[in-house]
């Protein structure tokens with residue numbers, strides 16, 4: 001299971017205030033304390049961050065990450081919050097929301113800051129007559145989050161097109177790493193193995209694309225849009241697929257559907273009637289509702305089929321007080 005942030009210490013109000021003042025003075029980035037995080041996630045759950053900052057360019061992103069490293073201050077990089085279930089207790093340390101989103105075309109390459117929405121990258125590529133990023137249209141994350149997850153869909157993924165990405169290491173140095181060095185595999189990367197509170201941070205990416213007839217690209221984008229609307233509960237808060245697909249046999253969604261679990265509910269969280277691998281938060285549910293339901297589904301699948309589903313979503317933040325249902 002991926003549970004991030006549970007071991008991150010909480011900052012006292014005084015500590016958060018002092019650090020916030022210093023970040024503002026040294027880097028020029030405003031911070032806030034006890035910032036509610038739910039509105040920055042697609043699942044719409046999550047308590048407050050001890051300390052929160054929004055960065056708007058790579059200068060600020062690099063500076064704040066290096067500041068945190070130098071102080072031993074735990075950080076969490078928040079993209080578009082589209083793969084996260086943030087605990088109701090919130091998050092310790094400093095949450096850095098990445099809104100660095102410059103993008104440029106360099107020949108047949110698209111070079112983007114890591115805070116650029118992947119869907120925006122897909123439309124910039126389309127406008128430049130470049131094909132290969134169409135799958136990103138319907139993935140509501142940032143380019144950096146997409147590298148972290150090796151996000152993919154419609155028979156493609158980040159690995160297929162990534163030339164290299166800038167990554168800030170634990171010592172604050174930045175390297176350009178290719179797909180192998182990043183360990184990109186099905187919904188996986190080496191970034192996922194970084195210690196809680198001390199992530200490897202993607203700063204920028206270079207994707208190699210293929211010149212193509214704009215009409216063909218537009219047709220592909222339309223097809224993807226239609227497929228999503230038909231198959232996914234797009235109007236409702238969710239974090240996408242809850243579980244990874246098993247390496248063989250039926251998909252996670254087919255297994256869950258086959259067990260009749262669509263519509264199963266805990267509080268405000270329900271297994272989507274449209275796509276059984278989605279949990280939607282349709283009645284202002286809590287993160288605990290979502291997690292209880294997800295654990296319940298996993299336990300039923302294990303009991304009934306022997307399949308051990310692995311979480312795709314990340315249970316992030318301070319889950320130290322969370323108890324599984326008896």
Ligand SMILES: Cc1cc2nc3c(=O)[nH]c(=O)nc-3n(C[C@H](O)[C@H](O)[C@H](O)COP(=O)(O)OP(=O)(O)OC[C@H]3O[C@@H](n4cnc5c(N)ncnc54)[C@H](O)[C@@H]3O)c2cc1C
Nearest residue numbers: 079080081082083141142144145146151152153201202240
């Ligand atoms: C409706 C819906 C449909 C979806 N469909 C798909 C799909 O088809 N395919 C797919 O793969 N995913 C899908 N997702 C999941 C999600 O959009 C992707 O995993 C996406 O890549 C997450 O990016 P993000 O910016 O939202 O990351 P966040 O959710 O903000 O963060 C996820 C993790 O990435 C880390 N992270 C974010 N930015 C950086 C960075 N710059 N450097 C290092 N680490 C970083 C965070 O710290 C966190 O651990 C879907 C989600 C939704 C809600």
